[in-house]
Amino acid sequence: MIIRDDSCTGCRICFPYCPVAAIKDVADRGVARIDLDECVECGVCLRSGVCPTDSFEQNELSWPRSLRAAFSNPVSVHGSTAIPGRGTEEMKTNDVTDEYRVGMVGMGVELGRPGVATGLSEVEQVSVALAELGVTFARNNPVTYLMTDTDTGTLQTEVLGERVLSAIVEFTAPSRMIGEILSALTSIADTLGTVFSLEIITRVGSDGEVSNIDEVIGLQYRIAPNAKVNAGLGRRPVKAGESR
Amino acid sequence: MTHTLHRHGAAEDLQDDYTVICMAAAGYNVAGSGPGLKRFLTVALEHDAINFGDIMTGSPFNAEPQDIINSIKDGSIVHAVFAAKEKLVAFLRAIKDEDLGLSVVVQGVCSQVEDALSQIGQQPHTINTSLGIWGRSERLADHNTLRITTMCGHALVSKNLVAHLVKGIRAGRIGVKSAAEELAAQCVCGVFNPNRAERILREMVESK
Numbered sequence: 504m505i506i507r508d509d510s511c512t513g514c515r516i517c518f519p520y521c522p523v524a525a526i527k528d529v530a531d532r533g534v535a536r537i538d539l540d541e542c543v544e545c546g547v548c549l550r551s552g553v554c555p556t557d558s559f560e561q562n563e564l565s566w567p568r569s570l571r572a573a574f575s576n577p578v579s580v581h582g583s584t585a586i587p588g589r590g591t592e593e594m595k596t597n598d599v600t601d602e603y604r605v606g607m608v609g610m611g612v613e614l615g616r617p618g619v620a621t622g623l624s625e626v627e628q629v630s631v632a633l634a635e636l637g638v639t640f641a642r643n644n645p646v647t648y649l650m651t652d653t654d655t656g657t658l659q660t661e662v663l664g665e666r667v668l669s670a671i672v673e674f675t676a677p678s679r680m681i682g683e684i685l686s687a688l689t690s691i692a693d694t695l696g697t698v699f700s701l702e703i704i705t706r707v708g709s710d711g712e713v714s715n716i717d718e719v720i721g722l723q724y725r726i727a728p729n730a731k732v733n734a735g736l737g738r739r740p741v742k743a744g745e746s747r
Numbered sequence: 748m749t750h751t752l753h754r755h756g757a758a759e760d761l762q763d764d765y766t767v768i769c770m771a772a773a774g775y776n777v778a779g780s781g782p783g784l785k786r787f788l789t790v791a792l793e794h795d796a797i798n799f800g801d802i803m804t805g806s807p808f809n810a811e812p813q814d815i816i817n818s819i820k821d822g823s824i825v826h827a828v829f830a831a832k833e834k835l836v837a838f839l840r841a842i843k844d845e846d847l848g849l850s851v852v853v854q855g856v857c858s859q860v861e862d863a864l865s866q867i868g869q870q871p872h873t874i875n876t877s878l879g880i881w882g883r884s885e886r887l888a889d890h891n892t893l894r895i896t897t898m899c900g901h902a903l904v905s906k907n908l909v910a911h912l913v914k915g916i917r918a919g920r921i922g923v924k925s926a927a928e929e930l931a932a933q934c935v936c937g938v939f940n941p942n943r944a945e946r947i948l949r950e951m952v953e954s955k
Contacts, residue, residue: 519911520933522902547903547933550809577750577802577901577935590749596772596850597873609875611749617893618902619886643773668902671749685878692881700753701878707871727877728758730857731751734864735872736843737850739775 504542504549504561506535511558520551522668523620543620543668544571546578567662570623573645574667589613590671591643594704598737608678609641609704612688614697615669621697623649624663626670629699630656632691633674636683641673678705685724750900751826751854751938753877755893758856763946764898765835765855765863766938767791769847770824776848781821783847788816790845791827794838798828800937808932808941815937830942832859840867891954894947899934908933909951916952923948 506526511534518526518535525541526548528534537548549559564572572579574589590611594603603609612629615621626646634640634656640647649658676684681703688701751766769787771780791799792812800806804818819825829835835853842851853860861871880887888896888906896904912926921929927945 519907520905521907522905524905524907545901545903547905550935551933577903592770592772593749594873594875595768595770595852596775598850599772599775603873613749613753616900616902617753617755617880617897618888618906619883688881695882698880698882698884698886700749700880702749702752702875703878704873704875706873725879727753727879728856729754729756729761729764729854730860730877731749731852731854731875732857732860732864732871733873733875734839734851734853734869736847736869737772737776738848740848 504537504544504546504559506537507558507560508534510556511535512556514555516553516555517548517551517559520547520553522547522618541666542571543575543666544568545575545668546572550578567665570649570662570665571667574670589645589669590673591641593641593673594731594733596737597706598733598735599739603675603704603706605706605708606678607675607706608681609673609675610684611702611704612672612699613669613702614672614695614699615667616698616700619698620666620668621670622663623658623665623667623670625695625697626672627656627658627663628695629688629691630658630672632656632687633672633684636676636680636687638674638676638680638684641675644671644673646670646672749875750936751852752875753897753900754854755890755897760894761856762832762859763830764940764943765829765832765853765860766940767827767829767835767838767854768824768852769842769849771822771849773822777822779821780849781819781823783845783849784823784825785816785819786845786847787842787849788819788825788827790841791838794841795829795834796827796838797830797942798931798937798939799826800935801825802936805935806931806937806939808928809935824936826936826938828938828940830940832863836863836866839863839869843867843869891947891951895930895944898939898944900938901935903933903935904930904939905933913948913951916948923952
């Protein structure tokens with residue numbers, strides 16, 4: 504994103520809209536500019552429509568900078584990773600896909616969220632640590648797409664200098680590994696320069712018993728009172744000759 | 748895509764905040780899903796959804812409601828927000844009766860959502876739980892600001908905009924409802940809860 508010098512009046516109305524405070528004054532020139540190192544190309548400034556002189560302009564983003572928009576701007580076209588959005592359908596369609604089954608967990612480590620942003624080098628720190636535990640990274644996830652090797656979790660070197668609003672390392676593992684995974688994440692959390700939001704996906708047993716998440720992960724970890732619940736209303740289309 | 752998870756707040760603070768997502772599964776039932784997804788939004792409006800939308804078109808706070816519905820096509824991901832559990836239950840019952848065959852995911856206080864599903868004869872299929880925020884927590888916004896900003900899971904609602912609007916309300920430059928709507932307008936998929944934002948803004952303005 505850029506601000507056109509020839510029309511910006513330096514009114515500063517746009518400043519609070521930027522989620523990463525990347526819009527700054529240019530000293531002595533009476534205009535604003537975007538700090539391109541800080542900017543994550545989320546597009547909020549342009550989309551907000553607050554500029555009275557329409558001075559924001561989405562310039563063409565070349566690789567690897569284009570990754571910033573792919574991860575940070577939910578309405579961008581995701582040519583960089585070939586994957587739409589920051590993550591996968593995960594549990595939202597599990598009633599149809601059956602990706603997550605009893606005895607396993609899905610987890611997502613969303614670096615940079617909420618509102619801090621992250622470098623992709625920090626994303627790699629986490630993915631490498633998780634790879635050492637032998638987790639299975641999610642297919643169709645843009646972080647997995649950027650890995651040179653899913654056995655090591657390493658990302659393409661040329662992307663490591665990029666910064667995004669958030670990026671999700673998604674993976675599955677046997678339920679028995681949860682303690683080990685949480686312990687590894689506890690160790691790495693303090694070495695990062697950012698935050699991450701952590702999620703866990705569990706399939707409800709066929710007996711209808713709701714998994715007791717406290718027992719699954721251990722009481723020492725804080726669990727939010729709210730959750731996302733798949734209501735089980737989805738189904739695969741019935742093919743010719745099949746009965747529902 | 749965890750954009751409705753990780754909404755910050757205690758259970759009592761989240762009693763008026765339910766989001767519902769409807770989508771098809773890639774490789775399974777995307778073809779022909781458009782009419783069902785449109786129907787989902789139409790039924791949501793009939794049941795007093797306080798926000799709704801589709802990521803590619805927007806929400807009523809930044810696009811025309813009919814344009815949002817008209818733009819829905821096969822594979823769209825649609826959302827609706829409800830401010831009361833009874834509204835949620837009535838909506839879920841209606842959606843179950845529609846028999847869309849599409850996946851429906853409800854975000855809210857887990858026990859309340861499980862009870863809502865029980866009332867319509869459904870049991871949870873899969874649960875996605877937040878284990879909170881880890882790492883450099885000193886870089887986070889304050890608790891009240893996070894209660895607002897995390898209602899946009901894409902983090903498009905800036906903490907500085909919250910502070911700016913709180914200041915504006917105190918100075919009499921903008922009303923609380925208008926400020927909440929300005930925040931909602933930054934969220935492109937319609938999962939932001941403007942009613943809850945209004946309540947939290949009021950608390951922030953009234954606190955020192």
